[in-house]
Amino acid sequence: MLRSTDPDIIHPYLKDASNLNGGYAQEVVFPENETEVIRILEEASCTRTPVTISGNGTGLVGARIPFGGIVLSTEKLGGLRGVYQADSNSGYIITGPALTLKGLQEAASANGLLYPPDPTEQNAFIGASVATNASGARTFKYGATRTWVRRLKVVLVTGDILELRRGEFPADSEDHIFLNGSRNIFELKLPHYRSPNIKHSAGYYITPEMSALDLFIGSEGTLGVFTEVEVELILKPYGFFSGIVFLNQEEDAWHLADQAREESLKNRVSQTKDQFDASVLEYFDSHALHILRTAYPQIPPQAQSAVFFEQEILPHSKKKLTEQWFRLFQNHQVLLDQSWFSESSQEHTEFRVFRHAIPALVNKLLRQHHQMKIGTDFTVPKEHFFDLLRLYRQTLKDSGLRYCTFGHIADNHLHVNILPQNDHEAQRGWQLYSQIADIIIRWGGSISAEHGVGKIKRNYLLNMVGHSGIMEMACIKKKLDPYGILGRGTIIPEEFLNT
Structure with missing residues (x-):
């Protein structure tokens, strides 16, 4: 196992996409298997040394930025274990935590399958994606990462290995979860707050009768180290009808997106096949278009807003679905002659690149x-x-x-x-x-x-769940991490762990 105290080797692990400054660490370690992860955590526990888990540096809230102690890099814990067919309509993939989302999608695609959540940052590790319950453009149809995680293998600071499968270790009627580790049994009392029934990745996920697996999804490296991840896959769609439609007013785009959403949800409830059902609806205001014009000068000059949409199609349904979308566009003053529609899979890919271009252009402006x-x-x-x-x-x-x-x-x-x-x-x-x-x-x-939440949004989480909610999260953490060494300063302010 490689370990280094060389400042030049440590330096890249003191930053991520959040641009949070001031990080420092005494050592970075690169475990290559589960046994080495256990050894690192046991040593750190004995010496009370903080351990910060590091993914690929794509995070936006500073969770991987250390403030002392050891950085545990997961980059050598990759290793695709396999892609498997579950039935005629689905499959699953088993991998180490360091497989990138791009690599995961490529492995799935090679087997005629798709990983539905589709988080934007394709260089992110799947372990980090699970640790933040990441989501993306297709979350509207398919849900966030949580929905697709079947199993996690987790190493705790105590040296315990947890095998967490969907549906196992449910919370009882008194909000207790009992976890069987490889060495110890853990009794956890869930907080009284409840996670909102909306897109959400803030603090520990808490719902009645929840599975223990869901506690670890979105825990941002504060409860354990993921050493194996198993996620569900679906059949890759035959194709897509997609486009970027431009409008004269921002309000027109708001109402277009609202109607497209409501029509999609209605058809899902009725389970009507081959009907209008957006898998993606992405919005750009006038200021976003102004920035995008630096890379895409062909954007119509009068456009004040835009919507990127995506609809899954079959060979026999494209004509009907295209007509339904165009009726919607006509009702909302879309600049049809100047909008862009995909005629090939290559054009569809280019539209997705357009959507992902705006964060990079924003970062370029800020660097100036x-x-x-x-x-x-x-x-x-x-x-x-x-x-x-x-x-x-x-x-x-x-x-x-x-x-x-x-x-x-x-x-x-x-x-x-x-x-x-x-x-x-x-x-x-x-x-x-x-x-x-x-x-x-x-x-x-x-x-x-x-x-x-990371280290940047802790105060906002405190406002959201209250002092008691943070204290209850701290109690869970201390049960699994008695000395509070893992992910110190992430989600839970340190003063809550010292009481």
Whole structure:
């Protein structure tokens, strides 16, 4: 097993996509198997040395940034175990935690299968994706990562190995979960708060009669180290009809997306085959289009908003479904002659690249001003869909700050990126972020839909679940990690672990 105290080797593990600064560590270790993971954790437990689990550095909330102790890199724990057919309509994949999502999709595709959640960052490790309950554009149809995890193998600080399968170790009527480790039995008392029934990745997931597996999904490296992951796959769709449609007004895009969502949900409930059913609905406001024009000058100059849509098709259904979509577009003043529609799988792929281009362009702008992105990851219940859109637009317009809005409109989940050009604007941006977060919480929303809490959003989670909720999470953590060494400072502020 490779270990290093060389500052030059440690340095890359002191940063991630959050741009959180100030991280430091005494050592980085690279276990290659489960036995080595156990040895590292047992040694750290004996010396009370903090251990920060590191994925591929794609996280946006600073969970992998260490502040002392050891960095445990999972990059040598990859290793695709196999892709298996479960039945005629589904399969599953077993892998180590360091397989990238791109590698996972390629392995699935080679077997005629698809991993449905489709998180945006394809260089992320599957272990990290599970650790944050990541989601993506297709979450509207298929749900987040949690829905597709069948099994996890987890090593605890105690040296215990947990085998967690979907449906096993359920919470009892008094909210207790009993876990059988390889060495110990753990009794966990679940918190009193309940996770909202919306897209959500903030703190430990808690619902009545939940499976123990769900406690670890979204735990952001604070409860154990994943050494094996098993996720479900579906048959790869025959094809897609997709496009990027442009509109003259932002409100037109809001109402288009809302109707497309409602039609899709209605058809899913009725289980009507070969009917209108969007798998993707992604929104871009006028400011996002302005930024995208630097890379895509062919965007219509009068367009003030856009929606990227995707519909799964079969050979016999394309004509009918295309007609249904075009009727919808005509009802919402879409600039049909200037919109883009896929005629091939290559064009469909190019549209997905277009969607993923905006975060990279935003980061490029921020680097010019040496600033850190202030990006929201809020989501709200359906009844506050239009409230959210109006809140973002009016509040940001009044602030005078530069910003853009884009993202998963069908999930009531948009990313507002505030783009400060100096430290003063950054301070104002974070004040605005806090004000919006308070409103989101009052509406019953989540302060993190898909990125997790990490070290950056702990105070917002405290506002969301309260002091008692954080204390109850800390009690769970201390049962599994008695000395609080794993993922120190992530999700739970350290002072809650010292009481």
